[in-house]
Amino acid sequence: MIKLAIDAMGGDNAPIEIVKGCDLALERYNDIELVLYGDEAEIKKYLKATSRVEIVHTTQVVDMGVKDPVSAIRNMKDSSLVRALKGVKEGREQAVVSAGPTQALIVGAHLVIKRMEKMHRVALAPIIPSLDQKGKILLDVGANIELRPEHMLELGIYATVVAKSYLGIDNPSLALMNIGTEEGKGRELEKETFKLLKANPQINFIGNIEGKEIMTTSASIVLTDGYTGNVLMKTIEGTAKAMGGMLKEEIKSSLGGIIGALFMKKALNRFKKRMDASEIGGAMIFGINAPVIKAHGSSDAYAFSNAIKQARLFVLNDIIGKVTEALKDVEIEESRD
Structure with a gap:
């Protein structure tokens, strides 16, 4: 049985949608147990499940608009987020899922569960849509503003393991985001990272994009890097939202558009589903000693249930163990900071 820690109070729609998402996940998977950390009275208002679920009462909540995540993690010891992380740290649960504030979750995972011995940086890694419908991993999208080439190599190895074991891709290829496709383009970071990726036999490197x-x-x-990735991710999200809005306007602007949309309803729904972040669930935090899944802050029940699915698959596929094995011969000469 897989036991997962749930931050029931984290997110814009907590605890209602979080608890409903837990019910959905428990209906979908009979091999999971969920431990919900949060206000017991509030959780019980919405929880339908009576088996394979436990509530641990907490008295504090890390606010979505928290200004100082480090201080919040250190001082709010009885928050649902910190208690969920501690549950995993102490071995009671195997992974944690939260829709709470991103930086607080990253900082908390780093301070409480700790970074993997061979990982010198963590990364925030969502799965974004792809033409083959398997999805692709984009990292880093905000955990680190600056990275060294050696850190990029470690993250590339980690992502390769995830693509194989989680996405089910036999020989996943990796591309480096740059301002041109030719070797030698970009800043010193991209130039040196290109060399390291090209030389590493564990990575199927296909060059710059x-x-x-x-x-x-x-x-x-x-x-x-995290700065570029964050801008890129938000551009994708904004563009998709704008295109959806423009498409609706064009459809509603004429009778022909409305009639055409009726004939294309199934195709339009399939397209919407492929672009819908709730189908994926959340972003993964790479580099921590246990699986940590960051559900979108505005997650509804369906989206949160899919974030639980991600955590379940991370545990089932022993991603942390496989990454540890993949990194055992990678050496970086620097102090652990």
């Missing part, structure tokens, strides 16, 4: 190729590239993994 430009931002315009993010949705069409055949690469299973797109690697970049």
Whole structure:
């Protein structure tokens, strides 16, 4: 049985949608147990499940608009987020899922569960849509503003393991985000990272790609630093939202558009589903000693249930163990900071 820690109070729609998402996940998977950390009275208002679920009462909540996540993690010891992380740290649960504030979750995972011995940086890694419908991993999208080439290599190896074991891709390819496709393009970071990726036998490196190729590239993994990745991710989200809005306007602007949309309803629904972040569930935090899944802050029940699915698969496929094995011969000479 897989036991997962749930931050029931984290997120814009907590605890209602979080608890409903837990009910959905428990209905879908008979091999999981969920431990919900949060206000017991509030959780019980919405929880339908009576088996394979436990509530641990907490008295504090890390606010979605928290300004100082480090202080919050250190001082709010009885928050649902910190208690969920501690549950995993102490071995009571195997992974944690939270829709709470991103930076607080990253900081908390780092301070409480700790970073993997062979990982010198953590990364936030969502799965974004791909043409083959398997999805592709984009990292880092905000955990680190600056990275060294050696850190990029470690993250590339980690992502390769995830693409194989989680996405089910036999020989996942990795592309480096850059301002041009030719070798030698970009800043010193991209130039040196290119060399390391090219030389590493564990990575199927296919070279540089430009931002315009993010949705069409055949690469299973797109690697970049946290600053670039964050801008890229938000651009994708904003563009998708704007395109959806423009499409609705055009359809409603004429009778022909409305009639055409009725004939294309199934195709439009399939397209919407492929672009819908709730189908994926959340982003993964790479580099921590246990699986940590960051569900979207505005997750509804369906989206949160899919974030639980991600955590379940991470545990089932022993991602942490496989990454540890893959990194055992990778050496970086620097102090652990």
